Amino acid sequence: MLSSRHFVSGVSSIQSLSRSAGCASSDCPAALVTSTSPRTRRRMLCFPLVGRPNCALSPMPASLRNDSFEVGGFGFVETRGLKRDAPLTTPRAGGGSVDLAITTNEPIHLMVVSDLDFTMVDHKDSESTDLLRFNMLWAADYAHNSLLVFSSGRSPEKYQQLRREVPLLTPDVGIFSVGTEILYGSSLDPDVGWENYLNEGWNRDLVLEEAQKFPALRFQEDSEQRPHKVSFFVEKDLAKDIVRDLTQRLKDCGLKVKLIYSGGYALDVLPQGAGKGEALAYLLKQLKEKNKIPKETLVCGDSGNDAELYTVEGVKGVIVGNAMEELLHWYDALQSKDHIFKATQRCAGGIIQAIEHFALGSYEVPADRIKNSSTTFDPESSDRKPASGSATREIVDVNTALVMWVNGDIPNTDAAHNRILGVMAEDGTMVYPWGEERLLRKSVVSYKSKHGLKKDSKVQVWMDCIKEQKLADNIILVSWQSWQQSTSGENRKGNFATAILRTKMGTPNGLEWVRVHETPRQCN
Numbered sequence: 001m002l003s004s005r006h007f008v009s010g011v012s013s014i015q016s017l018s019r020s021a022g023c024a025s026s027d028c029p030a031a032l033v034t035s036t037s038p039r040t041r042r043r044m045l046c047f048p049l050v051g052r053p054n055c056a057l058s059p060m061p062a063s064l065r066n067d068s069f070e071v072g073g074f075g076f077v078e079t080r081g082l083k084r085d086a087p088l089t090t091p092r093a094g095g096g097s098v099d100l101a102i103t104t105n106e107p108i109h110l111m112v113v114s115d116l117d118f119t120m121v122d123h124k125d126s127e128s129t130d131l132l133r134f135n136m137l138w139a140a141d142y143a144h145n146s147l148l149v150f151s152s153g154r155s156p157e158k159y160q161q162l163r164r165e166v167p168l169l170t171p172d173v174g175i176f177s178v179g180t181e182i183l184y185g186s187s188l189d190p191d192v193g194w195e196n197y198l199n200e201g202w203n204r205d206l207v208l209e210e211a212q213k214f215p216a217l218r219f220q221e222d223s224e225q226r227p228h229k230v231s232f233f234v235e236k237d238l239a240k241d242i243v244r245d246l247t248q249r250l251k252d253c254g255l256k257v258k259l260i261y262s263g264g265y266a267l268d269v270l271p272q273g274a275g276k277g278e279a280l281a282y283l284l285k286q287l288k289e290k291n292k293i294p295k296e297t298l299v300c301g302d303s304g305n306d307a308e309l310y311t312v313e314g315v316k317g318v319i320v321g322n323a324m325e326e327l328l329h330w331y332d333a334l335q336s337k338d339h340i341f342k343a344t345q346r347c348a349g350g351i352i353q354a355i356e357h358f359a360l361g362s363y364e365v366p367a368d369r370i371k372n373s374s375t376t377f378d379p380e381s382s383d384r385k386p387a388s389g390s391a392t393r394e395i396v397d398v399n400t401a402l403v404m405w406v407n408g409d410i411p412n413t414d415a416a417h418n419r420i421l422g423v424m425a426e427d428g429t430m431v432y433p434w435g436e437e438r439l440l441r442k443s444v445v446s447y448k449s450k451h452g453l454k455k456d457s458k459v460q461v462w463m464d465c466i467k468e469q470k471l472a473d474n475i476i477l478v479s480w481q482s483w484q485q486s487t488s489g490e491n492r493k494g495n496f497a498t499a500i501l502r503t504k505m506g507t508p509n510g511l512e513w514v515r516v517h518e519t520p521r522q523c524n
């Protein structure tokens, strides 16, 4: 599933905080998608085309130790000097389709399939507020039994670039280059079956040869020219004619292609069977064959090349509040649209709204849950037994509460402090990223005085790749990756974390914390 940055992250993020403190809308012309395949609903026939870690191992190197924050609690180690991942090159292994590693034995509850630019990611919000809220909601309540899919026009390379810029979770599946590349897991293993399918009847050289006859077509950068995608920039007022003429020419050459004009500037030429909708239909088929079909699928988009997503059989969809005209016009012309929700909120905020609108599950983000209950929490009032997902929720809630405490986003009350202290086992311990062990309770107590310490340059935390695993009836192991940065632009830091939780009546999620272990992780 997603990459994890949770368990340790929550606690450590707080510590690190305290330690460091101690010191367009487009009016593109309607464009044409010239073909659809039987995989997608026929209502799409014509749509507007606008549109290694060099981490600190023991013994802790002195340099790393010096960089680490000195705060009593969960800690982050400064990773500035650590190496970055090598730039991604999409692996092109031979063989058959790659299995999607689904760790849960439970039925898949929800699959969210989201576009990235201006859908999951709001490029106008430099603090990524709604994206972070979505991330924490996903980690708390969905990651344990649901699938996250990103479907973007970007190449894998440009996607990796975006990951370095904004706090993105690691999706279970990445569909890139406008539905021409399907990659699985954090290692981005390509689905070779999909590649083979797209090879049929596709002749890239011929597309290039014919396209060269159109001087108005300007090539996009090399990274966006992919095995099954040839991409150009085209002026908006020329687009309609060029799309028509190039489509005809390629057809005359016997090629089965799909042309998509998006965002008022980009023209993609793809094999006819490609596209975001076709790729999703293929993914759903793969999941069905493995008996892992999600109970619900929610597709999310903002622009022309997302329109296909809403045409896939059985999906529900959200058009985010900031959607481009091209997609809105397409929506207006639809006859059957009950399965599509037009959000009022922008980007990830609109996705959360859609989860509520379609009653797809919990939509209360952890920060709101903490805010709403922090002053009224009664440790004796709950006798819930841990259900599936309660361990991930507990980890995310406590980490969220810690961050809100140092940011001064919850009141400085005993009730708020006890929400955190009350779930730490008396003999519970934690190992910090810099190789020190402390009592969990001691760590939490040391936080008490850190309330509001980071209110001027708030700490942002997100937890990725969270997984829970039942080790015994009363013991759950949770692992995640936790990431932290600050609104003042402080460098991103990451930890791998694991935690052991034990059932305990009278706690908010029926669990208490027994052991936490954190190790620094390089930035990706």
Ligand code: GLC
Pocket: 152, 153, 154, 155, 158, 178, 220, 224, 231, 232, 262, 263, 266, 267, 268, 305
């Ligand atoms: C992304 C891709 C670009 C493509 C556009 C529209 O911006 O980087 O190559 O043309 O999406 O699909």
Ligand code: MG
Pocket: 115, 116, 117, 118, 119, 301, 302, 303
């Ligand atoms: Mg978009």
